[in-house]
Amino acid sequence: MSEQALKYHNMLLGSERKIESPENGTLVKKSIDNATRKLEECLRKSSAVVAPNPANGNELTNGVGEVGTSEIEYIESEKLSDVEDADAALKAVLAGLESKDWLLVCDTLNNVxxxxxxHKEVMLNMVEDVITLLVKALKNPRSAVCKTGIMTSADIFFAYNDELINFLDPLMVQLLLKASQDKKFVCEAAEKALVAMTxxxxxxLLLPKLKPYLKNRNPRIRAKASMCFCRSVPLLGGEGxxxxxxxxxxxxxxxxxxxxLPESREAARTLLLELQTVYEKSPDYVRSSSVSEYLPETSSWxxxxxxxxxxxNAQAVLRVTNLAREALVSSS
Known part of the structure; x- marks a missing residue:
């Protein structure tokens, strides 16, 4: 019980001891009522502790002075409506993203x-500054800000494509980190943003950026980078x-x-099968090993x-691709 609550509790006990006095019965009754109300109010405030909100990924809510994430709506991209005044929204973007008011940051992220x-053209000149502050939002310990920032990243990838390449590294690092963490609803949003990126x-342009993270010390980051790498390579096409x-x-x-991690290994197997298919469709591929003895520039897989x-490594790769080939033959 808090100090203030204890004060009103003692007042209430003192009033109860005086209630038998016939001279001031009405005054005593009012005193008891007032003390009781104040005690109840004080206890209610002191018991309004921070509690998890399971509907929002265990985000913390505070009954005293903090608005919980129940007021934050995570709007899917296809359900976003246009801003009423693009110029006014644009002018408020940087200040809103730098605000210490997390609700304002979330609102601003949705406006971004x-x-x-x-209106992607009007924001193009300030994309670098926006991404710098977006990375800051991704580092925010409050999950509502972090998830809204992740959703913003996905929409920015969709809108600006290769125009982001010079500012991509810090944003990609944070998305790989968020996709590697244990908080499920943040992790899933980050996975979607990485799919949008690839x-x-x-x-x-993207593969050289991803490649260093395939050797990251964190195995989870390596796994997420491997999955991105595997998704991105086929988009090059055979000639690419x-x-x-x-x-x-x-x-x-x-x-x-x-x-x-198995995610890394599975991504590698998928990529190897894609590369084998591309190689075997190329003019350099010759099935007969005897031909390769005379033409060193040509070779079987x-x-x-x-x-x-x-x-x-060659043995491991051939084991993967030969098993896949055998499975394909047996199923056909």
Whole structure:
């Protein structure tokens, strides 16, 4: 019980002791009523502790002076409406994102989404500043701000595509981190944002940005980066894969086959099967190994892998692709 509540509690007990006095019965009754009301109010305030709100990913709500996330609505992109005044919304963006009022930050993030989807040209000149503050929102310990920021990232990828490439690194780092954490509703939103990134940013520009994270010390970050890498490579197309360097891509995928987490290994297997298909459709592919003895520039898939990889990695890659081929033959 708080100090103030204890004070009113003692007042109430003192009043009860005096209630038998016939001279001032009415005054005593009023005193008891007032003390009781104050005690109840004080106890109600002191018991309004921070409690989890399971409907919003265990976001904390405070009954005393803090508005809970029940007032935050996570609006899907297709349900966003246009801003009433684009110029006014644009002028308020930077100040709103820098605010210490988290509700205002969330409102501003939603306006950034609207501007990106409906008026992307007007915000283009300030995209770098917006992304800097967006990264700050992703680091916010309050989940409502973080998730709204993640949803904003997805819409920005959709709107600005390759125009983000020079500002992409800090944003991508945070999304990989958020997709790797244990808070489910934040993690799922970050996964969607990473899918948007691989869908709307050109793979030729994105793959060099992703590659360093395939060797990150955090296995979860490696796994998420591997999944992004695997999704992005097929978007290059057959000619794009050969232009990027199929041998380099095979080496990258082979290194992920022995990774700690199954997500990394599965992404590597999927990528290797894609690369095998592309290679076997190329004019360099020759089924007969005897031909490759006379024409060193041509090679079967097996010989190609053995020439580009260490013996151990080549064995692992061929095991994956041969098993997939055998499964395909047996099912047909």
């Amino acid at each position: 989404r609207r501007l990106a989807l409906f 869908s709307w940013v050109s793979p030729a 894969i050969k232009a990027y360097g199929i041998d380099e891509l095979i080496q990258t995928a082979a290194s992920q086959l022995s990774d700690q 097996e010989n190609f892998c053995q020439s580009k990889l260490s013996p151990l």
